[in-house]
Amino acid sequence: MKMQTNHRPFPLPIRPWMMTQTWNDVFFIHWPIDFDDIRDKVPKQLYIDTFDGRAWIGIIPFHITDFKVRDVFSIPLTNAFPEINVRTYVTYDNKPGVYFFSxxxxxWMASVAARTLTPLPYYFSKIDLTKQNGAITYKSSRQDKNSSNGEFEGTFSSISSTYKSEKGTLDEWLTERYCFYTMNRNKLYRCDIHHEKWELQKAEGEILTDTLVSSQRISLPDKKPVLHYASRNKALIWPLVRVRK
Known part of the structure; x- marks a missing residue:
């Protein structure tokens, strides 16, 4: 991958990256939300990031291909699968990033491996992706017996030509994130990520079912989400590093 980095808000890590993934048919589905509605659900070590005074929560469905460890091999039987993330936006040490609720x-193997090897809240779900007449449908049902309810179904389509977000806009703020944070045994960790700047399209769609967010005891506002679509982006991923005891 050609390392274009001038779009990043902070430099690349000096240490080597660990793995690559290609993210396909990505929908960024976002709602503004009151800061107080999520403050107690995000580790107190992290500052909740805001845009024009509002926090944001996102549901991000996509499917992964080309899941590979650096210079070694594809992850056996897990190099391609769909995924849906629920996330908000945080900062620590002047590095804006993502915090995942789920x-x-x-x-199944990918979810078990991820939950075993990382502190991230991964769940195994039956996720179907279908494409018809220019629209893409994601339908997901959580299969973990001991997990809280988590279902999602929505159909979306792009409605504009591709563009790259401009600096300082909400489009950039929601999509251009180059790390995530997670907690393990009361210690804070960061995972750095790099990819080219997203080639976005405006999108529209309908959500038929969503209990992914409500299972986190978070209520979404009664308004249409802000929707973006990106067809593909290849990402480099670094190992987790502890950033605070």
């Missing part, structure tokens, strides 16, 4: 993976 990650639903459409592959």
């Amino acid at each position: 990650l639903d993976a459409g592959h």
